[in-house]
Amino acid sequence: MFAFLKKLVAKVTGPSLLGRTERESESSIPMEKFLIVGLGNMGREYEGTRHNIGFRMVDALAASVNEEKGNATVWEDKRYGFVTRISVKGRQLILLKPTTYMNLSGNAVRYWMQQEKIELPHLLICVDDIALPFGQLRMKPAGSDAGHNGLKHIAQILGTQQYARLRFGIGNDFFKGQQADYVLSTFPPEEEALIPERTKETSAAIKTFCLAGIQMAMNQLNRKNKEQSLPSAPSSQGRE
Secondary structure, eight states, X not given: OHHHHHHHHHHHHOHHHHHHHHHHHHHTSOOEEEEEEEOOOOSGGGTTBGGXXXXXXXXXXXXXXXXXXXXXXXXXXXXXXXXXXXXXXXXXXXXEEESSOGGGHHHHHHHHHHHHTOOGGGEEEEEEETTSOTTOEEEESSOOOTTOHHHXXXXXXXXXXXXXXXXXXXXXXXXXXXXXXXXXXXXXXXXXXXXXXHHHHHHHHHHHHHHHOHHHHHHHHXXXXXXXXXXXXXXXXXXX
16 A cells, blocks of 8 residues: 555656755755864965965865865955864864964954854864974864964963874974964975975864764874874974
């Protein structure tokens, strides 16, 4: 009897209508959303600097996804930052480059979390790190700001250190008292040449974070770091 009724409904509605109804039902399911924030400073004087590697990580992610789909990346000038959206296997990723300058990054993060109703576990901050040798990548679910002004302000505004961050090592080859000049300087040619390959890895890690969770993404990066042999940047500790 059930088979007969199914055939009867198919004759009345037609297969195209049934298929369309199913597709409409699937498309009406809201996408799981993530906020991916690249930290940096706006302005030509900051382009290409070590402190802006967070911008380059989200730029690379947007470009990789859009190129696969034959789309151009368009960043919209919105409140507190430039924003673009991409989709990865049913997840919507809102990419943000704050225009607040590094020291006030938390204002942009809070606003877009509230605007898009993003839960804390779906927030990922992409940031430079002088504690890691150049090109080394680390992802953590939480942690201290380690003196990074952007992370410090985000923790202050959100009231917690319990947010994920993807750290890109920029080394620490500077004399005592010259940290600010170092992070606001550009990469030397030999390091600049390696950045596209490293940002491919950060793009893959961010996708894994959104699709499979932070533990899987951390394992992926740890495995990559063990497989690769990166030159260690000289330590600035003790230099005068």
